[in-house]
Amino acid sequence: MRFFNSYFLLSDQHTHDNEVAHWRISALRIISSLVLLLCFFVACHTFSSALALKLSYILVLTFGFLTIAGGLLLASKRFYKQSAHALLIAIVIASLCMNLFLTDLELAKVGSMYMYSCPIIALMLLGYRTAIAYSILNIVPFYMIVNNVDLSNVTGIAQQLPSADLYITGLIFLFFNICIPLAVARTIVAAKRLNKSMNVANTLLRNKNELYKTFFTESDKAKVIVDEQFNITDTNKCADALFGLSTMPRKKDIKITALLPSMAPYLNEISQVVEFKERFLRASYSVAINKNYRIYEFYDCTEEHVIKQNLLTAEQENKRLKYSNPHTKLPNEHWFELQCERLISKYSHGFYIVVTQTANSEYLKLKLSQQSAQALLISAYKRLKAIPEGPFLCAHVATGKLAFIIGVQGEGEVKNKVLPAIKYTLDKTYALQSGRSQQDFLFGYARYPDQGHSSAEVLANAESALKHANKCEPISGYDEKRSQAFLENTKFLCY
Numbered sequence: 061m062r063f064f065n066s067y068f069l070l071s072d073q074h075t076h077d078n079e080v081a082h083w084r085i086s087a088l089r090i091i092s093s094l095v096l097l098l099c100f101f102v103a104c105h106t107f108s109s110a111l112a113l114k115l116s117y118i119l120v121l122t123f124g125f126l127t128i129a130g131g132l133l134l135a136s137k138r139f140y141k142q143s144a145h146a147l148l149i150a151i152v153i154a155s156l157c158m159n160l161f162l163t164d165l166e167l168a169k170v171g172s173m174y175m176y177s178c179p180i181i182a183l184m185l186l187g188y189r190t191a192i193a194y195s196i197l198n199i200v201p202f203y204m205i206v207n208n209v210d211l212s213n214v215t216g217i218a219q220q221l222p223s224a225d226l227y228i229t230g231l232i233f234l235f236f237n238i239c240i241p242l243a244v245a246r247t248i249v250a251a252k253r254l255n256k257s258m259n260v261a262n263t264l265l266r267n268k269n270e271l272y273k274t275f276f277t278e279s280d281k282a283k284v285i286v287d288e289q290f291n292i293t294d295t296n297k298c299a300d301a302l303f304g305l306s307t308m309p310r311k312k313d314i315k316i317t318a319l320l321p322s323m324a325p326y327l328n329e330i331s332q333v334v335e336f337k338e339r340f341l342r343a344s345y346s347v348a349i350n351k352n353y354r355i356y357e358f359y360d361c362t363e364e365h366v367i368k369q370n371l372l373t374a375e376q377e378n379k380r381l382k383y384s385n386p387h388t389k390l391p392n393e394h395w396f397e398l399q400c401e402r403l404i405s406k407y408s409h410g411f412y413i414v415v416t417q418t419a420n421s422e423y424l425k426l427k428l429s430q431q432s433a434q435a436l437l438i439s440a441y442k443r444l445k446a447i448p449e450g451p452f453l454c455a456h457v458a459t460g461k462l463a464f465i466i467g468v469q470g471e472g473e474v475k476n477k478v479l480p481a482i483k484y485t486l487d488k489t490y491a492l493q494s495g496r497s498q499q500d501f502l503f504g505y506a507r508y509p510d511q512g513h514s515s516a517e518v519l520a521n522a523e524s525a526l527k528h529a530n531k532c533e534p535i536s537g538y539d540e541k542r543s544q545a546f547l548e549n550t551k552f553l554c555y
Contacts, residue, residue: 069082069086083250084140084184084185086250087184087185087246088136088144090242091147092143094234095235096126096133099122102122102231115220117161117217128146132147147181147185148182151174151178152175152178154171154174155175158171158172159172159210159211159212160212160217161212162212163212163219165208165212167224167225167228168212169205170228170232171232172205176198177235177236179198181243184243276296281357282295283298283356284299284356285353285354286353287352287353288352290316291314291316292305292316302341303319320334330345331343332344333365339362340360340362340364342358342361343356343357343358382394382395388437391455392457395455396455396463400508400515409469410469410507410508410509412508413464413506413507414464414503414505414522415504415522415523416463416482416486416526418436418499418501418502419502419534420500421460428494429494431493432492433460435492436490436497437462440462440501441456441462443485444485447481450466450482451464451466451482453465471537479503479505479535480535482503483503483534483535486501500534501534502530503526504523505535505536505537506521506522511540528542
């Protein structure tokens, strides 16, 4: 039984689009197998009679059709269309041979009716177009039957098998009552199975529609389906209400980027925050079963976004306050030391830290307001930053003091060339609210790593050197002995 199921393809397994359906191959094999059996029995039964009567054409015809039927059966799956057409042509040839080799005209008319099966077989195996072609071709045998056309004169056959009427009518009876009905039954079974699978598929589709209705249409979240060109193909009620799409007559022609322009640069991000009419929406998408479609889901995250932005602003403000002086808004000592440490980790050569302040600092405190003193310091900072190829990492490190870095190697060049040029720039007249002011800046410097192994230590030594600067010697380098003596003197005076 398993052999019959596999050979005659009775299971109707799924076939790909470019393959022939199993039920068609099954119907062809059923017809070919039964025709092969009929030809075999006729060949065996007529063999002795044909030899006795020396009717060699009978032997040629019976064994010829037996061979054709066997070939069709073998080629039925691999060369299905060719085999189906060959079967129909064989039926036409068989009907023609009955008219050519039967002397009994009435019996030849019965043989002509053999062609009437062609449209039915063509419809099952090849489709309606081939069936129509054979229906038109059947006009020929119909004409021959009605007009008593006798073709036996063409071959000149004078004798036929004594039991020819039994073979012809028997073949017609068996072909129309067994071969074709079995093939039609196989087609009906396939149709019933297809109908059953369609009913199952329709049931699944209805269930999926219910799920679609539950999870999409009636969802409490705004959902939008877009195609591969990002055109909106469907929306639910929440999306219509959120975006005002219910008032648009042709909403399905709108691109989602036209509805939400801020999404355009980030279409391939699975989750993002977009702005819509002074509100913020969290947009995330999932790919549908058909990968050409995306399902976007939106929910209002305005409050969350505002809180996040406020926290970010506060964090930036805290960072700004941490690294800048609260009065002058200039980078502070903490920022300066941090940048110096980064420089130390990346820069293998030494460098100088310079601290400067005006020699008139005490006078400025008395003469100028705090606002004017801060304005003067800011102007000095700007002059330092504007010097071409000048100092870098400028910062406000203490009251009235600015610090910066220079990267030259020799101390002589620092003291006699670089810092005098900077002093010349800083000493120029300043325009303040209280009037114009002439300044005289002092400088103290120390070198890393010779005079300190950390930025804080070198900065402290530069400030210590600044204490020894005066109008007569405005530029002072760090000297450990002199600084130690200064500390000792300060300590003595305190006692």
